[in-house]
Amino acid sequence: MKIGVYVCHCGTNISGVVDVQKVTEYASSLPNVAVARDYKYMCSEPGQNLIIEDIKKFGLDGVVVAACSPTMHEPTFQAAVFRAGMNPYMFQMASIREHVSWVTQDPNEATEKAKRLIEAAVFRDALQAPLEKRRIPVGQAVLVVGGGIAGIEAALKVANAGKKVYLVEKSPSIGGHMAQFDKTFPTLDCSQCILTPKMVEVARNPNVELLDYSEVKNISGHVGDFKVTVVRKPRYVDSTKCTGCGICSTKCPGKAPDEFNLGMNKRKSIYVPFPQAVPLKAVIDRDSCLYFQKNICKVCIKFCSANAIDFDQKPVERTLGVGAIVLATGFKPFDAARAPEYGYGRFTNVITSLEFERMTSASGPTAGKIVLKDGKEPKSVAIIHCVGSRNVNNNVYCSKICCMQSLKHAHLLKEHVPGVTVYNFFIDLRAAGKGYEEFYRRVMEEGTIMVRGRPAYITDVPVDASEKGKLVLVAEDTVLSSVRRYPVDMVILSVGLEASDDAKDIARTFTCSRTADGFFLEKHPKLAPVATPTAGVFIAGACQGPKDIPESVAQAAGAAAEAMSIMVKGYFELDPYLARINEELCSGCGVCLNLCPYNALERDPQTGLSKVVEELCQGCGACVAGCPSNALDLDGFKTKQVEAEMEGILA
């Protein structure tokens, strides 16, 4: 075994503290070391050439570079040794910048520590074996889960690049929350006018297969070759025949709260979710349908000229093969009843921001009129920010969109109701975004009263004549340092964003993690914001955390690009770090099966022993540490290699 050791000065980053000469001398005295050198910048072209020439000259079969962290330059040096004909996994790196010179002040201590780390790397390198990266072919289709704006955008980006997309949406229509909004901040674009063309486009795109009213049941396989089972729920209406004319709805006697309008009005038991729904097909709600509940009626069958009604429809299951997955499963608005101090559900004129959106929408339950429950226009309205957010009792995080949403609502109120008094109760105003602060200024100039303070509670108990019949907000104005009472007619609770109810199940199905607040966890908060720890599964939109429409769209495009980049290349390269089982030592106890977070271990039905599924193994080593018989080992991190490394440190 011949090893070359190269100690980097990194300008003065390392050599300013570590005595590089002494370290190099020490390295040359270590067993198996054929040559040891130091150089100002090992990562530079001449530095790399130095290594390449030595490999040829001395016939080296191992190389150790003592420089920065391997996350910085390991790929650089692996590529260099590869150019000289050496297997890149015969290379080992000692981090004497991040782990030594940057964090150690005493030069003697730093020099000693550098020696230890180099010795560890040399000992380890001597026991390393050549390994080959694994290549996995990638299927040329993408699964997008969730048909809100993020899912639609991701699907369109992939489809327009010529790849197949399966877009799965659990409700009868795509569109998500954005379809429910009236205007978007800060430009006041009509939300539906900018969304519906995209909804139509995605449904028409020949590369997109829209699986509406469907849910992912389970998934197997791995990056490049996922097998996804999707269940399509019965609409009890044949989508291929239904023309979306709506005659069935007008004749249907059954009624239920309208989900699209948040239950502010009723819809029929057979219904099209909203006028711009995609697909524009009717669906029957079993729970309120007279046929399903009482076996009577069937009026819809009588009136459907397309013969589309089919009470015998059953759930349909199918399996899709895809190379990559984009999760865009969205959020759920905070349930305002969980902030009981504001009396949502008790006071009829306390409404949520989403209900207000439906109220201002021309197609909403009040046809765009802003009215109190008695039908009168409000003379004064209070908007409370941060409901359910920035609060240890509910969610500690900032929901990010509520400030701008509240300002937008203040503007819409002034526009719809002449002379209305509008209060905005905020903690801090967060208007960071293009044109956002300008919008804030505009809203203030329109006369909206901004009060810095979170209302303590809302009461309908008057203490004087001015409060009779009003909702009274009791709040500390923290600018004035005084507690005041604000009587108003209507209160809008600007509710925050929470992880959707099924986020837990989705995370389990797709093996992705969640943060403490329930949103999906990205692989790296800064450098891999749309990737997940599971290769080939990407996330976009509010399922990753609260965000507004522009951010969701940008993230969706990013996730689409990630999916494309593994698909276009045609294969996916994995580190060769694989768990191996020594069948002679394995007792078949099965401990490892439960430890593996990637389901990469299974019991061989013939031998009864554990078996590694190489395609799924991510090389985490959990099984190796857990095996009571020491029957497991990890390529690239073999027990004897790690032990040798420790010996080097302790020598």
Add this chain to the structure above:
Amino acid sequence: MKVLQFFPGCSLMGFNESYYASSIALGKILGYKLDEIEDWNCCGATAYSSISEEKTFLAGARNLAIAEKKSHELTVACGACYAALSKAAQYYGESDKLAALMNGALNEVGLVYDGKVKVRHLLEVVFNEYPMEMLQSRVKRPLKGIKIAPYYGCMIFRPIPANIPHDALERLISMVGAEPIDFQAKDKCCGGMLVNNRPDVGLQLVRGLLSEVQMKGAQLIITTCPLCQLNMELYQGAVNKRYGTDFNIPVIYFTQMLGYAFGASPEELKLGTELISGLPVLQKVEVAKK
């Protein structure tokens, strides 16, 4: 006879002795006996905590240590005592630093505390240990036709919530045949000591509570805390004077209401010793019945 180790606190010995008397009288009917702990001291509430919160817990620690000698349960009737003692008991278990401080102070006076005492409010005992049907079977004077405001005060639910549902008083009121009002402010602050040093703030809080009670037509307020009783009753005059209101609503203890419904005499329950007597409201029911 169930024996409840009991910490009366200063209020029950002084101006709120009707609470103590009615708690004892209720025990005679339901079958519990209040066993006052020996040589108790201030629970630590009020003045201490605003100067040194740690001292609050030291005062509490002594009471807990004395109680622990006999039993692991300590019942209190006063909301402030409940909050101060249950905080001391809970924080003892949660903070090593505080536990060391408490143990050190106890050592000085030759006491030890092992962290075993569970502090309970009397309402918890009455509500949880006697089935509603059993209570109902004891009702001799149904309070039909009167509206009662259930007022818990702020301390029974926070920071350490007593083990009762948020409508325990409402259910007791319904059980004796009266009608509870939907009292939104039922766990809001009564003003505490602020009625003295910041009447502009304290009296406003009292007014807010009384306004809702009056608006919702309750003729009587029942409460679980002596300080609440004091503020809500004693300061009605001051509130009327300051805000031009016309409040005249009696405030009694839940123990008095239950005791009366169960047939105890007003004298036993010290009913009628209030500044605004609760008796006329209660007796009106009987007159109507006859």
